[in-house]
Amino acid sequence: MDKRRRRRARWLLFWKQEGLCFYCQQPMSLSFSHKDNIWGNAATLEHLLRRADGGGNKIRNFALACRDCNNRRGAVDWRAYKALRSNHRMM
Numbered sequence: 001m002d003k004r005r006r007r008r009a010r011w012l013l014f015w016k017q018e019g020l021c022f023y024c025q026q027p028m029s030l031s032f033s034h035k036d037n038i039w040g041n042a043a044t045l046e047h048l049l050r051r052a053d054g055g056g057n058k059i060r061n062f063a064l065a066c067r068d069c070n071n072r073r074g075a076v077d078w079r080a081y082k083a084l085r086s087n088h089r090m091m
C-alpha cells in the first residue's frame with residue numbers, strides 16, 4: 001500500500017471509528033507528522049488478519065489502532081485481542 005492510500009485509509013477509518021481505537025476504544029490522535037507518531041495514542045494502521053496469515057491490503061482488512069495496542073498485539077488473533085483489550089482497559 002503506498003503512502004497516499006495509507007493516508008486516505010487512516011482518515012477513513014478514523015472517521016468510521018469516531019476517533020476511537022479499534023481495540024481499547026480510547027480516543028486516538030490522528031497526525032501525519034512523524035514526530036507526533038511516537039505518542040501512545042497515535043492512530044496507526046493495523047492489519048486485522050496478519051500478512052503472515054494471508055491478510056491482504058484491502059481496506060476491509062485494516063483497522064485503526066492506538067500505538068500501544070498495535071505494539072502489544074504481536075501474533076494474537078485480532079478478535080481475541082479486541083476482546084482482551086476492551087475488557088481490561090488498564091492493561
Ligand SMILES: [Zn+2]
Pocket residue numbers: 021022023024025026065066067068069070
Ligand atoms: Zn488502543
